[in-house]
Amino acid sequence: MEKSRLGRTNLLVTRLGWGGIPIQRVNGEEAVSVIRAVIEMGVDLLDTARGYTNSEHRIGLALQKTDRSVILSTKSPVRTEKIYNEVQTSLKEMGVKNISIYHLHAVNHFQDYEKVMGTGGAYEGLRRARDEGLIDYIGITSHNLKVLERAIEDGYFDVIMACYSFLEPDAAEKVFPLAKARDIGILAMKPFSGGLIEEAGPALRFVLSTPDIVPIPGSESLEKARENWEIFTKGYSLTKKDKEYIEILRKEMSQQFCRRCDYCQPCSEKISIQHILGLKTIVRRFGSVTDELDWFQSLIEKARNCSECGDCLPRCPYELPIPKLIRENLAWYDQWLEENKKKRAQL
Numbered sequence: 001m002e003k004s005r006l007g008r009t010n011l012l013v014t015r016l017g018w019g020g021i022p023i024q025r026v027n028g029e030e031a032v033s034v035i036r037a038v039i040e041m042g043v044d045l046l047d048t049a050r051g052y053t054n055s056e057h058r059i060g061l062a063l064q065k066t067d068r069s070v071i072l073s074t075k076s077p078v079r080t081e082k083i084y085n086e087v088q089t090s091l092k093e094m095g096v097k098n099i100s101i102y103h104l105h106a107v108n109h110f111q112d113y114e115k116v117m118g119t120g121g122a123y124e125g126l127r128r129a130r131d132e133g134l135i136d137y138i139g140i141t142s143h144n145l146k147v148l149e150r151a152i153e154d155g156y157f158d159v160i161m162a163c164y165s166f167l168e169p170d171a172a173e174k175v176f177p178l179a180k181a182r183d184i185g186i187l188a189m190k191p192f193s194g195g196l197i198e199e200a201g202p203a204l205r206f207v208l209s210t211p212d213i214v215p216i217p218g219s220e221s222l223e224k225a226r227e228n229w230e231i232f233t234k235g236y237s238l239t240k241k242d243k244e245y246i247e248i249l250r251k252e253m254s255q256q257f258c259r260r261c262d263y264c265q266p267c268s269e270k271i272s273i274q275h276i277l278g279l280k281t282i283v284r285r286f287g288s289v290t291d292e293l294d295w296f297q298s299l300i301e302k303a304r305n306c307s308e309c310g311d312c313l314p315r316c317p318y319e320l321p322i323p324k325l326i327r328e329n330l331a332w333y334d335q336w337l338e339e340n341k342k343k344r345a346q347l
């Protein structure tokens with residue numbers, strides 16, 4: 001199976017890593033068995049975060065059940081040197097004495113970047129952890145490619161993590177070549193664009209066809225984990241069908257699509273912004289009974305209360321015009337609802 005050298009860390013990594021977001025959604029026993037299976041399959045880089053609730057802990061439990069060694073990658077959003085305490089919590093949660101890569105998590109704005117790199121900033125905390133041997137390498141994750149370009153140019157990081165999928169391919173233009181030229185390791189997150197891409201084949205074959213990056217798709221079920229592994233091991237040049245699927249989905253999604261990162265939260269009206277911006281996907285998935293679902297009705301009711309206060313706007317790393325998109329999605333939904341009722345009446 002193909003391995004990739006993770007830049008100047010010199011770590012040799014199986015080219016398919018694993019991401020620890022989805023594992024939060026299943027019960028503990030299932031989570032541990034999926035993580036264990038993923039490791040036994042041959043995945044040797046597991047990525048998680050302090051912010052992914054029980055994910056670090058579950059990884060720790062799975063590690064107790066296998067002899068295979070893995071490269072651990074985790075992250076914290078703490079912006080000051082107190083991130084050092086976060087490193088210690090991560091070590092405790094995962095039951096290990098050392099973590100390979102520790103990232104500054106979601107440094108999406110230059111303001112944050114200045115803070116983490118300044119005196120008393122999080123970078124200093126991670127450097128202390130590295131000097132004490134608690135971690136080996138320091139990484140940075142961001143949804144903002146400009147911030148990543150700056151981080152690469154400044155040269156303090158061993159690894160960067162960027163969003164990359166066929167719906168969000170921009171990192172391949174400048175960020176990846178720049179990182180490669182500086183011998184910085186590249187981890188690629190969100191190969192399914194946060195769930196917007198439903199077919200694993202085209203999604204994974206697309207990211208895997210880009211050399212020198214390690215994608216980290218998550219999986220909460222054995223079935224999903226096996227499917228991803230099979231795609232990886234069977235070779236990944238894009239098929240004609242893949243290309244057609246990619247073209248259709250790219251056309252369907254405008255550039256203004258929500259990546260479901262939830263950075264825009266909290267909303268004072270408790271609107272689940274990512275779900276409202278993804279209304280069409282929900283309606284497609286649940287079909288004609290969507291409007292009868294209680295949780296869906298409550299989602300729509302709350303969205304109708306959007307006061308257009310704009311508090312969410314500066315928090316979205318993609319600069320989406322959230323209130324406008326909420327309005328547009330609700331208008332689309334109302335039209336769908338009317339047509340759906342007419343169809344039902346005719347039955």
Ligand code: SF4
Nearest residue numbers: 267306307309310312
């Ligand atoms: S503009 Fe609407 S969605 Fe955004 S925070 Fe205000 S109420 Fe919530």
Ligand code: SF4
Nearest residue numbers: 258259261262264316
């Ligand atoms: S609106 Fe922006 S911040 Fe909120 S979930 Fe979508 S992409 Fe993320």
